[in-house]
Every structure is written in C-alpha cells, then in structure tokens.
Amino acid sequence: MKRDLQKAGIDSNLRLWLFVGVAGYLLLPWYGLEDFWTLGWVISFPLFSSDNPSGLFLISQGDSLWILPSLLTFLLSGFALRLPRANPSYSRLLMITGLSTVILVVTQGLSIGIRGWTTDWLGELFGPLNARQYGMGYGGLIFTVSALMIFCHGLASRPRKGADLFVTGAIGLVTAVVSVFVFFPIFIMLMSAFRTEDGGGSLLLFFQRLVEQKLWQVDCLVGAGPCGVAINSFLLAVSVGVITTVLGLCFALIIVRTGFRFNKILRALSVVPIITPPFVIGLAIILLFGLSGTVTTTVAEWLGLNPTRWVYGFTGVLIAQTLAFTPIAFLVLIGVVESVSPSLEEAAQTLRADRWTSFKTVTLPLIRPGLANAFLLGFIESMADFGNPLVLGGNLDVLSTEIFFAIVGAQYDQSGAAILATILLGFTLLAFYFQRFWLGKKSYVTVTGKGDSGIPTQLPKRVAIPAISIVSLWTVFTFVVYGMILYGSVVELWGVNNTLTFKHYITAFGLDWKDGIVWSGAAWDSFWTTMMISVTAAPFTAAVGLLTAYLLTRQKFFGQNAFEFGTMLSFAIPGTVIGVSYILAFNVPPIEITGTGLILVISFIFRNMPVGVRAGIASMTQIDKSLDESSATLGASTWATLRHVIMPLLKSATVAALVYSFVRAMTAISAVIFLVSAEYDMATSYIIGRVENNDYGLAIAYSTTLIVVMLLAILLLQFLVGRTKIGRRHAELESI
Amino acid sequence: MSQVIKTNAADVRFEGVSKIYGKDAVAVGDIDLTVEAGTLVTLLGPSGCGKTTTLRMIAGLELPTAGKIFVGGEDVTDLPATQRDIAMVFQSYALFPHMSVQENIAYGLVNSGMGRDEIAERTSSGMDLVGLKGFEKRLPSELSGGQQQRVAVARAIVLEPQVLLFDEPLSNLDAKLRRQVREEIRELQTGLGLTVVYVTHDQEEALAVSDKIVVMDKAKIAQIGTPVDLYDRPNSVFVADFIGEANILDCDVLSLGESESSVRIDNYQFAVGNVIPEDREARLAVRPRNIALSSESNPDALSGTVKKVSYVGSHYEYTIVGTFGEIFAIEDATLPLKSEGSEVSITFKGRGSCLVPS
Numbered sequence A: 001m002k003r004d005l006q007k008a009g010i011d012s013n014l015r016l017w018l019f020v021g022v023a024g025y026l027l028l029p030w031y032g033l034e035d036f037w038t039l040g041w042v043i044s045f046p047l048f049s050s051d052n053p054s055g056l057f058l059i060s061q062g063d064s065l066w067i068l069p070s071l072l073t074f075l076l077s078g079f080a081l082r083l084p085r086a087n088p089s090y091s092r093l094l095m096i097t098g099l100s101t102v103i104l105v106v107t108q109g110l111s112i113g114i115r116g117w118t119t120d121w122l123g124e125l126f127g128p129l130n131a132r133q134y135g136m137g138y139g140g141l142i143f144t145v146s147a148l149m150i151f152c153h154g155l156a157s158r159p160r161k162g163a164d165l166f167v168t169g170a171i172g173l174v175t176a177v178v179s180v181f182v183f184f185p186i187f188i189m190l191m192s193a194f195r196t197e198d199g200g201g202s203l204l205l206f207f208q209r210l211v212e213q214k215l216w217q218v219d220c221l222v223g224a225g226p227c228g229v230a231i232n233s234f235l236l237a238v239s240v241g242v243i244t245t246v247l248g249l250c251f252a253l254i255i256v257r258t259g260f261r262f263n264k265i266l267r268a269l270s271v272v273p274i275i276t277p278p279f280v281i282g283l284a285i286i287l288l289f290g291l292s293g294t295v296t297t298t299v300a301e302w303l304g305l306n307p308t309r310w311v312y313g314f315t316g317v318l319i320a321q322t323l324a325f326t327p328i329a330f331l332v333l334i335g336v337v338e339s340v341s342p343s344l345e346e347a348a349q350t351l352r353a354d355r356w357t358s359f360k361t362v363t364l365p366l367i368r369p370g371l372a373n374a375f376l377l378g379f380i381e382s383m384a385d386f387g388n389p390l391v392l393g394g395n396l397d398v399l400s401t402e403i404f405f406a407i408v409g410a411q412y413d414q415s416g417a418a419i420l421a422t423i424l425l426g427f428t429l430l431a432f433y434f435q436r437f438w439l440g441k442k443s444y445v446t447v448t449g450k451g452d453s454g455i456p457t458q459l460p461k462r463v464a465i466p467a468i469s470i471v472s473l474w475t476v477f478t479f480v481v482y483g484m485i486l487y488g489s490v491v492e493l494w495g496v497n498n499t500l501t502f503k504h505y506i507t508a509f510g511l512d513w514k515d516g517i518v519w520s521g522a523a524w525d526s527f528w529t530t531m532m533i534s535v536t537a538a539p540f541t542a543a544v545g546l547l548t549a550y551l552l553t554r555q556k557f558f559g560q561n562a563f564e565f566g567t568m569l570s571f572a573i574p575g576t577v578i579g580v581s582y583i584l585a586f587n588v589p590p591i592e593i594t595g596t597g598l599i600l601v602i603s604f605i606f607r608n609m610p611v612g613v614r615a616g617i618a619s620m621t622q623i624d625k626s627l628d629e630s631s632a633t634l635g636a637s638t639w640a641t642l643r644h645v646i647m648p649l650l651k652s653a654t655v656a657a658l659v660y661s662f663v664r665a666m667t668a669i670s671a672v673i674f675l676v677s678a679e680y681d682m683a684t685s686y687i688i689g690r691v692e693n694n695d696y697g698l699a700i701a702y703s704t705t706l707i708v709v710m711l712l713a714i715l716l717l718q719f720l721v722g723r724t725k726i727g728r729r730h731a732e733l734e735s736i
Numbered sequence B: 001m002s003q004v005i006k007t008n009a010a011d012v013r014f015e016g017v018s019k020i021y022g023k024d025a026v027a028v029g030d031i032d033l034t035v036e037a038g039t040l041v042t043l044l045g046p047s048g049c050g051k052t053t054t055l056r057m058i059a060g061l062e063l064p065t066a067g068k069i070f071v072g073g074e075d076v077t078d079l080p081a082t083q084r085d086i087a088m089v090f091q092s093y094a095l096f097p098h099m100s101v102q103e104n105i106a107y108g109l110v111n112s113g114m115g116r117d118e119i120a121e122r123t124s125s126g127m128d129l130v131g132l133k134g135f136e137k138r139l140p141s142e143l144s145g146g147q148q149q150r151v152a153v154a155r156a157i158v159l160e161p162q163v164l165l166f167d168e169p170l171s172n173l174d175a176k177l178r179r180q181v182r183e184e185i186r187e188l189q190t191g192l193g194l195t196v197v198y199v200t201h202d203q204e205e206a207l208a209v210s211d212k213i214v215v216m217d218k219a220k221i222a223q224i225g226t227p228v229d230l231y232d233r234p235n236s237v238f239v240a241d242f243i244g245e246a247n248i249l250d251c252d253v254l255s256l257g258e259s260e261s262s263v264r265i266d267n268y269q270f271a272v273g274n275v276i277p278e279d280r281e282a283r284l285a286v287r288p289r290n291i292a293l294s295s296e297s298n299p300d301a302l303s304g305t306v307k308k309v310s311y312v313g314s315h316y317e318y319t320i321v322g323t324f325g326e327i328f329a330i331e332d333a334t335l336p337l338k339s340e341g342s343e344v345s346i347t348f349k350g351r352g353s354c355l356v357p358s
C-alpha cells in the first residue's frame, strides 16, 4: 500500500516542477527584481504588458529571442512522463534536459548584458548586438530553479542508486546558491583584480601590484617608519588571535574546572560582547583613552603632561578587538573543554600523574584542535573587522579600511580594492587551510552521549591562579567599558560638557504625534530597515545552515567532501571581501541587486550560514542515526523524517542559529558598509557615519538601544520557540 | 489473538547477495537464503560476521552490492526502506524521544496515509497486544527498558508488515527479562503468523525461539537448519562448536552405514548417528554433556586423567587429558565427584556425538 503512494508521489513531483517552470515562463516578468519587496507588477498583469514582460511575451514580440532555446529544452523533459521510471532513459532524459536548460539560461545571462555582448570576442564572433538585457526577474528565477529541480529529479531516479528526491533536490539547491552567492562573486572579484585601467587584463600587472612595497614593507618592526598594510593586518590578526585564544581558554577552564564564585556572572558576561556591534567597544575605548578620554585626562593631569592621542593606532585597535572577540574564543573553547571526559584525567591520575602533569599531558593535547579553531576565529574576525580600525586606527592602515577607501574614495579604484581583498582572502584561506588540514586531522573529541561518572578535575594551582587573575581583570575592564557606553549615551558632550541629558536618545528616536505617530527621530529609518532585513535573513540563514548540516551528517553522496569544503569555505571569507565581491558581481546582469535590500539579506545569509551549519552538525551528531532509519522503515519519506523527527529534536540548535544570524545581521558592519544604499541604510553604517562626524553622543545612544533591542529579541525568540521535551533515553540494563 | 491487527506475512529470498563496503571489505559474501512466510528465522553468528548487514539489506537500509532480494515473490532489490513493507525493531529501539508512546506507535500508520479512526483503533490494539494499556501519554524516557522495547515492537506490528526484523532485541535487557521477552516475541509471532527475521549472537536464544537458524561465519552462511538439525547434525567444526559447544576429536571411521557409522578412537569403538559422504575426512564432535565418566577402569573405553574440576552449582565441569588430547565434560552434581589427578574411563552417551567434515 505504501509503495503505490510513493510511486504516485514521484511523478506528481515532476509534473509540479514542469508546471511551475512553464508558469514562470508564461506569467511572471522575466526581467527585473528591483522592487523585491513590492508587488506592484502584479497589477499590470505581465502576460499582456510590455512593462514587465513575461518570457513568452518577450518571444512573441520577437524580443530577447535568446531565451527561447531554454524553453525548448525544458519542455523536452516532459517526455519523461511517458517513460516508465525504471527505464534508464527516464533519468537520463531528465538530467540532460534539466542541465542543458540551466546551462542555456546561465550562458545567455552571462553573455548578454545592458550594453549587448559582455565581452568583445562574442561580438567578433556573432557580430554586433543592439539588444540589451537586464537582471533576472521572478520569471527567469523560477524557471531556472524548476529546471534545476528537474535535473535533480533525474539524478534521484537513476536506477540502483537508492537516491532520494528530497536529498538530491536539497543538494542541488544548496550547491547552486553557494555557487552563485559565494563562488561566483569571489571569482568576479579575482577577475577584476587582473583588470587594467583600459579594461584589458594583465597577469604581470596583477603580480606587480600584489607584491607592491607599500603593502608588504616591514619597517615598523625595525623602528624605521610604518609597515605595509598587509603586514599591519597580519600582525594585528595574529596578536588578536593569540590573545583572545588565551583569554578564552582561561574563561573556559575557570568555568568548567574551578568552583570560582563568579562563574555565573562570567558566563552571562561572555554573551554581552556578542550582541554588541564590534566598533562600540572602540567607541568606549575612545571615551576612556581618547584625547579627551577619562583616563587620559586624569593621568595627564597627575603627571602634568598634555593629553595625547596615544591610544589611536595598533594599541587601541588591539584592545578593542580583544574585548570584542574574546567571547567568541570562549564559546568555542568551553564546548571543547567540557567535552574532554573527566574520567580521562582521573585515569591519568591513577596512573601516577599529578594534576599538572595530567593537565599537560591529557587535557591540553585533547583541546589543541579547539585552540586552533579559536585562534582561527579570532584571526579571521580581526582581519575582517572594519569598525574598530576605522574609529581607532589613527595612522594605522589595515586591509579592511584600505579596501573601503579604495571603493568609496575619490579614485574609485575597483581593481585596487580587488587586489587588497584578494590578499585579505589569501590570509584567511591560508589560516583556514592550516587549521583544517594540519590540525584538523587530530581531532579526538567525540561526543558519545554516554554518561560519564567522572568529576571534573580541579585545575592545578599554577594554571588556576594566573587564569583567575587575568579573567578578573578582563571582567572589571568589561564592566567599565559598558558603564562608559551607558554613561556616554546620556552626557551632553563627552569630556567637554558632562551634564546629563536624554538629548541623544530624543534626536535618534523621537516620536511626534500629528494625526498619528510621526517617526521624527533621525535613526528610525535605518533602525526599521535593519530590523526588517535582519528578521528576513534569520530564518533563511538558519534553514540553509541546518539543511546543509543535515546533508553533511545524515546523507552520503558523491562529492560530499567538496560540498562540505565549499559550504565551510564561506566561513573563512571576511565580510569585507564579501562586500567588495558583491558589489562587483551583482551590479550588472544577470543578477542585478546592488542597492536593494535583497543584496543585504543575501549577504547575511551566506556570511552567517557556516555558523548554522556548525550548530546543526553539533546537535545532529548527537541524534542517534537509528532514529532516521526506524522512521524510514515506518514508511516516512526523508522529508517527513526531517520534519517530524529531526527538526523537533533540533529546536535548541534552531534557536541558536536564528539568534546568531539575527544578531550578526544587526551588528555586522564589514560587508554592510559596501552594500548599503540611500534607501536601505543599516543601523551600523549610520552609526559609523555619526562617528565620522564626531557625533559620539548619538552614535553611542543608538548603539545602546541596539544592544537592548537584541537582548529583548533573544528572550522573545527563546520564549516563542521553546524547548523540546525529551528525557535521556536509557541504554543501560533495566528491569520492568 | 487480535481482530484488528492481521498479517501480510510474506517470504524473503536472497539470490547471490553480497555487500562490500569500500573496495574490498566484504560484510556479506554471496548469500542464498529463503525465509518462508510465517516462520521465525534467526541469523546467528559471532560478532562481525555480517548479521546486521544482512538484516539491513532486507529492510532496505543498505542496498546490496550484488545479487537480488525478493519479498513476497517481488524483486525489491532497488527499493529504499521507505517503500518496502518491512518493519524493524532496532537494537537501541530508536523510539522518537519527543513523541509519546501513542504517537510513536501511530507514526508509521500516519505515514501510510491511514484515516484517523483506523489509526486510533490500530494503535490501541497494538498497545493491547504488547500490554502497554495506560501508558499512552508517556514519553519514552519515562518507561523502563522492557517497556520501551514493547513500544518498539508495537510500533512495528501495527503496520502489518510483510516481514518483521529484530536486531539483537534483548541485548539491552537484563538476564531475567530476556527469557520473558523472547517468549513474548515468539508468542506474538506464532499468534499473528508473522514472518520474522531475528538477529542474535546468543545460541541459546536462537535455539529457544527459532523455526530455523541461519548460522553465519565470516560473511558466509555456514549452515541453515532447524535447531535440532544444527545441534545433531552440524556440517562443520565451526557450527558444532558454536551451537552448544563441542569437543572436536580425531577418529578413525570404520564403516559408513545408511543411518549409522562406526567410529573408533584408540581402543574405544562406538556408533554415531549421522553419516557424511565417504570421500571426506571426518572428525568427531562430542557435546560436553554427553560424556560419561567412571572411576572404574574399562578396557573398551577411553582413559584419561582429570586435570581440573570446578563446581558450578548444579554440575561439575571437568577438563580431562589423555592420548586423544583434551576433553571438556559436564556431569551432574548428583554423580560422584572425580577428584583432580585421578584416572577416569570415558564413554560417550547415545545422542550428541556426530561426525563433522574436517
């Protein structure tokens, strides 16, 4: 009985995609996604309109005839409905027609742009072309996706492969979106790094610019002037990576391995910087150590010196980034430290090792992969950080800010920005490579889910005492920093006029009442845009991330390693690089979304997806695989299993992914700064703009508001999603 | 037994089925096997011999590398698990921890698109069958191991599968419960007339529940037969030793008869009940419980020295050495004790000795 149901399901699925694809072609506007949020085009029904013509309408007018072949190959796939499914031609036909449709659409999209042919040799080959085409619209999008799904359908129905429709579809979709939104823009960026001013390409020039003295000089190390931009970034990132890793380890060890009294506070404290836009710490540092900063002026008065701008530069950025990124290292390391089974150290102790020896010989080697991971994160975050170097950098030039100025500055040097971004990407990819292939192989920590009767061993004194001192200092400092932020938001003008006032809040978030609410505050626009974009991006990020995690942990398929590498790679791509590559890749057809809200949403999805993947993988490996299998033997399709069995057990991972992507979207700056437009300005870029105008009060008030909003949002989300009620299953012996 | 839950029992047939992991890790090598409808067949063998893999291929959780699988006469080789009419009780039970007992049992019924009333009816009679009335709303974590197992069984049988599979179903239960649960499984199987394939590494369990036992060794089938067949007429040293332990001794075969053969070891000559083809070398397999020891010397029997005795409650276990090698024997504790170092004469009692090809 269940077999017949399934067979019917398979063909109806094919019919569905055929129908959707044809409908997209017939009814929806082929071009133009510009007004993604509005549905104005619905009114002028596209079949009969020349404003938003559908694919069919275009062809009937003799326009854009190059989209015709793809329709023909697409329709060809319909013949599969006449073939029996067991026939090998069934799957072959679907694979060939589906894939050729996709290839045809992509090829024509890439070769014909706003000004006709996109490259000269095409023009030479086919003669000049007067027609033009714009970015892809709903029609083109839906049609292409349908073709892709038909290809996946063909893959899934190859005889004797045991493939599943849902799984191949999901793999196809994830591969496609990652290719389009991660690899394609990076590729375009690399291409434009080769581009010379006259529009040609030159390998030699590329290498010349890549190794330029200005980038790589190391004079600062010998005290003979400034270092190159690349060297600055590298030194900063290494320092930040090392320091945050050490601090994070101290935190983790103290919380897991000591009875330190303030453990609860430490845990809570570690979350706060995550919901803080990173440059806000930089602002606080200015309030403390800047020219008119509290500490600077006080000390200067004591010593009878003139206050200086000493903090601006390497020191300041280092302090700010350390404060901002230590919690990330902590979160990585606490998981690792907790997962080292206490009985291992107990065993070492019964084997005559004292506490220090067993810590050194057992625990440390076991957490080494975690340390590498934490370092990598700190390294990448520091490399990508844009806000802190901008507010605190002074004369220190780093890659991320230089890239920004190359793009927005007077010279608008695209290929210069691309070259810098290539270097930045090179650094992070190298770090990623080392972490993965050099240390990654030595990952011993496995979560077995077995109960462990061991008790966490107390930390040896010679580790505990320094750790507690460092952490206490850090904690006090963090409190001071946040105190400053709060206080700074309610004083008139820092260091000049210290009267308390709500002026900044009113300027930013004022409300008037004139026939209804008037959002008169200056910040409302960017605030609501930020909210809307973050809220839109979060569920997609979580979905793509968890789906990918599911495919990686629960399915076996050809090319799985490459797939995993590809999805995790975007993790090593700094936001700055994403920003640059997106504006280079997506301001021309076939995907023309620069200046829209959509590009922000998409950049957040792919920037934050790897974290969703990690959260998903971590919790999915803890769900016994026999649950999937028993669900399958009980007649559930893969999709039903995912929905009814896996997802309910993944609620906390889902919350984590949602919260994380929401928060990251609210606080992100490095990619955002390139992608915002007058219409879609984000909170962070607005704040940075205020800082550049020395309007610190407003900037800090706005930041404080963001922090509070995120806290509330996290609480709300936790409350809404709730937790899955499950007990531990008993695997031990038991009687009735 | 139950009015609501019936059976669709079907037979299972393997034709030259192999499963190879990676390039050359043979988990199952070229197996032919038939499980008749309505019978309980056990796959028995030491750990790693390929039992679980075989079972999973029936379920469709693994696809064979070569060969064909038929269920109810239909070729299901290429069908994935979802599309087969086969249910399985997992070693870990694999109950969905976030669903109540009732939801767990109804899960498969919902997937097969059944109406609400029918689901309710079947679920409740399924719970009746395994004696879980009153536990509907509990979560799996709120049940004992034995109860969890019943849920797993109920969840499978309400689907009226063509074949029901068990992978070491008793391994997470304590010793006392094992006997009870295996009897319940057998009762359910005969009561409903189910086709059951049951995996275990415990020969006692296999002998107790099976219609037929498939003994597996190193990815191959060593022998298929009823429990009595396997015990009385093992076809190899491996099977003789794996089922009920055996002393394997060299012997001279004096004559091969229609139903009896005459055999001699040293000066001890006796008859064994089965025959093997003439052209093959044979050894003798003797069950420890079929050895009679006597302190009186007997010129027509084997003689040996008691090397070790241990008392294990109801019986004595002896290790005896002699020209034939070493023999392990078990005697009732009511018989007189033969002390360590003493000379004994050894004879083999009627049934329980047999020839096996060497």
Ligand SMILES: Nc1ncnc2c1ncn2[C@@H]1O[C@H](COP(=O)(O)OP(=O)(O)O)[C@@H](O)[C@H]1O
Pocket: B021, B022, B025, B026, B027, B045, B046, B047, B048, B049, B050, B051, B052, B053, B054
């Ligand atoms: N996924 C796998 N990959 C490689 N080898 C496997 C896999 N699953 C099982 N094996 C190997 O196949 C053989 C048979 O395994 P299995 O069927 O689980 O044995 P058992 O009889 O104990 O149930 C074993 O040697 C095992 O190591």
Ligand SMILES: [Mg+2]
Pocket: B051, B052
């Ligand atoms: Mg097994």
